[in-house]
Amino acid sequence: MLNILQQYWWVIVSLLGALLVFLMFVQGGQSLLFGTVKSKEEKTLLVNALGHKWELTFTTLVTFGGAIFASFPLYYSTSFGGAYWLWMTILFLFVIQAVSYEFRSKAGNFLGAKTYETFLFLNGMFGTILIGVAVGTFFTGGAFIMNKSSITNTLQPTISYWTNNYHGLEAIAVPFNMLMGIVVYFAARTLGLLYIIMQIDFEPLAKKAKSQIKITGPAFVLAFVALLLSLFTMTGYHVNPENGFISAVRYKYLFNMTELIWPFIMLFTGVVLVIGGLANTLFGKGKGSFYITGAGVVLAVWSLLICAAFNNTAFFVSTVDIQNSLTLQNSSSSEFTLKVMAYASLMVPFVFAYIVYVWRAMTKVKMSNDDLLKPDTHKY
Amino acid sequence: MFLASLADLSRLQFALTAMYHWLFVPLTLGLGFIIAIMETFYVRSGNEFWKRTTKFWMNIFAINFAIGVATGIILEFQFGTNWSNYSWFVGDIFGAPLAIEGILAFFLESTFFAIMFFGWNKVSKNAHLISTWLVAIGTNLSALWILVANAWMQYPVGMAFNPDSARNEMVDFWAVLFSPVAINKFIHTVTNGYVLASIVVIGISAWYLLHKREEEFARKSIKTSAVFGLVSLLVLIWSGDGSSVQVAKKQPMKLAAMEGLYKGQTGTPIIVAGILNPGKSVKNIADNPIKYESEDAFIFKISIPQGLSLLVDRKTNTFVPGIEDILKGGYTYLDKDGVPKTAPPIEERMAKGKLAVEGLALYQKARLAGDEEGKGLAYTQLMDNFDHFGYGYIEKPTDVIPNVPLTFYAFHIMIMLGIYFLLFFIITLYMEKKAIISKHRWFLYLAIISIPLVYICSQAGWVVAEVGRQPWTIQDLLPVGAAVSGINPGAVRTTILLFFILFTALLIAELGIIFKVIKKGPGA
Incomplete structure (x- = not known):
């Protein structure tokens, strides 16, 4: 039963991670604030269109953090406590985002509109890349030592610590992590452009978005293909379910896909949907492209994250001593806790239903400049 | 060097970020309902x-x-970044409320927030009203789960220690959710938010009356908030009374620090107001006992005889242990099952704590060696002493004493301001009923001054709760020194500075915007 619950919670956490990447279309849109979107009018429209959704992305990030803390506390403890600078940088980038929508256009905002726009741009640009880098460590690991028995050393009771002084920043220098960061960035930017095309009723901006997507969309697909090639040729780490012994296996993630099949089907479907959604925009009328591409991104990311831990795979490898690596078995919460949370997770479809209801209510009409001038409008 | 230890720095960072966060959350909790x-x-x-x-x-x-959202995300992830040992040791219990908070509460408030602010023209009046109520409920629900988690740290229940995984694991979710400490803490904290929001609304409305603007708006806002605030304050006082009973039972050292009670007695008086004698330092209990004994606890005090005994046990002759009594032990207390027991001295608890930690080490060793008999013996040693586990990390008995002056003054400031707000609400309602508020400028000034006072009161409450429970992250089980991450103190110093600069800039921005909005007025 514990085994099933561990897998169930990894699926849930992975789904939250995949939804987060999809919802980072908000960040992708923000990354257009300098360069692509220039006029004040366009910026205001973009910020307001994205501003109706940023809370959802932010909440998904927070829930992802809470869920991984509750279901795999050893990962939370080891990664966050060790890769301190990587996570702190990500957090700072999200703190500056959270106030920027509300404060940007308000009188008396102390730092000026330009600063808040810069905050949004930094969050959109580097928040996405660094989250991608952090996700990359699910495959490349980190320089940590973990020993639960250390709790009995009253002078030095820390059970996990990082063995270098970069505390996670070194992950940026790992090519695979950086590639993952670039993929997440392009995914967010592509979805951001599709959101603009779908949601903003302002021809000059829509024209720019359509022009931009001709470059960003294919760049996303190419970067993703490069990521898959890199992933399927890299070495992963197998956990012996009998004794927990961890050993290196070449092409481990490729084997995970071929042995389990269903993540591969998810990945394949995801890729088809992404390409289909983009093709629909590039060569067709583009109706529904945002949702089609978004669904593709969710499926693809979800399958990769599942692949990181399923089929007896260590999902957070210690590059110092692979026997210290984290697996679903050694890092999860107890069966009781996972069960309690599984009951709580039964509420997820209900939560999903009201999110869909609100989303539909808020996006059924495209946003225009006229909307922002209406008397009841709460304008960012 | 000042704050050289990693634990002190990590505490400072958490205190800084939590106090900033708490500047914004209580207003959200109360204003949502208003x-x-x-x-x-x-x-x-x-x-x-x-x-x-x-x-x-x-x-x-x-x-x-x-x-509030911006400052909140740091708190959640800080459990991992700065308190990684804690995150493993009790993540099985503490993480669950956090996850449930995300799934059930955060999505509720963030989803309906969109309709509340942007949906006036997009949904019906009733759908909008429901959304507004759901946002208010969502913010309060999220408070519930985080307060359940915090209460569990003050009074760990519903769990068992697993020596194989070297951590505590949840065995009874309902015991965690409905622990008396959790219930009191939730009610006390959210009603604090309602009172704070009411005072803010009254204060801002008073400003309009002072400037002879928006009279109808101001008076109706005052009336609505004063009723809401008074009802909330009465519940706040009731839950505060319940909290003091819980603290007396579960955290006697915190109570002793709150009252500046060094020596207990039967029929203990309660301090209404007082100035502590700085010469009476708890460090001197061990370092200079003659000086310690020669100093009085207070320079000045006003007390009510037998008041503390009455407050915590509803009896006038109850013995309430002071700091020295807790250090020396020997007084009678009720354990978790309500059975009377004699309190052991802290030195004995430290010795037993060391036995518990050693038992765990022996257990782990025997497990790896496949020595079943050794495992059994080690397990018995561990569990016989587990109630004292955290004391195994304590270096000297006086380390279990929190900062007495800070806890004492924070507690008494909170109480005095609480009494003031009770009078304030009564006067407000009386004057509003008589329609004389606008005529009394002194009252309007008083209402404006009350805004910073209610924030001080609210912050003081958290200082009592968190400073008073030191040195524990989890009462009796894990002191702060054993809960921190293995990071460089220099890194924490840098992030403290960054948080301070960023949050201060954002606070200035927030106040600047709010002042402008107020100046513009509701008619704009």
């Missing part, structure tokens, strides 16, 4: 005045909400 009540008036009456009033306070809510 707005929902006002919008209900609007929907029921159709009077556009109430819509205008609702929208003005909603504007204040949105500005405050954004910065």
Whole structure:
């Protein structure tokens, strides 16, 4: 039963991670604030269109953090406590985002509109890349030592610590992590452009978005293909379910896909949907492209994250001593806790239903400049 | 060097970020309901005045909400970044409320927030009203789960220690959720938010009256908030009384620090107001006992005889242990099952704690060696002494004493301001009923001054709760020194500085925006 619950919670956490990447279309849109979107009018429209959704992305990030803390506390403890600078940088980038929508256009905002726009741009640009880098460590690991028995050393009771002084920043220098960061960035930017095309009723901006997507969309697909090639040729780490012994296996993630099949089907479907959604925009009328591409991104990311831990795979490898690596078995919460949370997770479809209801209510009409001038409008 | 230890720095960072966060959250908790009540008036009456009033306070809510969200994300992830040992040791219990908070509460508030602010023209009046209520409920639900988690740290229940995984694991979710400490803490904290929001609304409204602007708006806002605030304050006082009973039972050292009680007695008086004698340092208990004994606890005090005994046990002759009694042990207390027991001295608890930690080490060793008999013996040693586990990390007995002056003054400031607010609400309602508020400028000034006072009161409450429980992250099980991450103190110093600069800049921005919004007024 514990085994099933561990897998169930990894699926849930992975789904939250995949939804987060999809919802980072908000960040992708923000990354257009300098360069692509220039006029004040366009910026205001973009910020307001994205501003109706940023809370959802932010909440998904927070829930992802809470869920991984509750279901795999050893990962939370080891990664966050060790890769301190990587996570702190990500957090700072999200703190500056959270106030920027509300404060940007308000009188008396102390730092000026330009600063808040810069905050949004930094969050959109580097928040996405660094989250991608952090996700990359699910495959490349980190320089940590973990020993639960250390709790009995009253002078030095820390059970996990990082063995270098970069505390996670070194992950940026790992090519695979950086590639993952670039993929997440392009995914967010592509979805951001599709959101603009779908949601903003302002021809000059829509024209720019359509022009931009001709470059960003294919760049996303190419970067993703490069990521898959890199992933399927890299070495992963197998956990012996009998004794927990961890050993290196070449092409481990490729084997995970071929042995389990269903993540591969998810990945394949995801890729088809992404390409289909983009093709629909590039060569067709583009109706529904945002949702089609978004669904593709969710499926693809979800399958990769599942692949990181399923089929007896260590999902957070210690590059110092692979026997210290984290697996679903050694890092999860107890069966009781996972069960309690599984009951709580039964509420997820209900939560999903009201999110869909609100989303539909808020996006059924495209946003225009006229909307922002209406008397009841709460304008960012 | 000042704050050289990693634990001190990590505590400072958590305190800094939590106190900033708590500047914004209580207003959100209370204002959400005040707005929902006002919008209900609007929907029921159709009077556009109430819509205008609702929208003005909603504007204040949105500005405050954004910065509350910004400062909140740090707190969640800080458990991992700065308290990684803690995250493993009790993550099995502590993480669950956090996850449930995300799934059940955060999505509720963030989803309906969109309709509340942007949906006036997109959904029906009733759908909008429901959304506003759901945001208010969502913010309070999220408070529930994080307060359940915090209460569990003050009074760990519903769990068992697993020596194989070297951590505590949840065995009874309902015991965690419905522990008396959790219930009291939730009610006390959210009603604190309601009182704070009411005072803020009254204070801002008073400013309009002082400037002879928006009289109808101001008076109706004052009336709504004063009723809401007074009812909330009565519940706040009731839950505060319940909290003091719980603290006396579960955290006697915290109670002793709150009252500056060094030596206990039967029929212990309660301090109404007082100035502690700085010469009476708890460090001298061990370092200079003659000086310690020669110093009085107070320079000045006003007390009510037998008041503390009456407060914590409803009896006038109950013995309430002081700091020295807790260090020496020997007094009678009731354990978790309500069975009377004699309290052991802290030195004995430290010795037993060391036995528990050693038992765990032996257990781990025997497990790896496949020595079943050794495992059994080690397990017995561990579990026989587990109630004292955290004391195994304590270096000297006086380390279990929190900062007495800080806890004492924070507690008494909180109580005095609480009494002041009770009088304030009564006077407000009386003057509003007689329609004389506008005529009394002194009252309008008093209402404005009350805004910073209610923030001081609210912050003081958390200082009592968190400083008073030191040195424990989890009462009796894990001291702060054993809970921190293995990071460089220099890194924490840098992030403290960065947080301080960033949050201060954002606070200035928030106040700047709010002042402008107020100046513009609801008619704008």
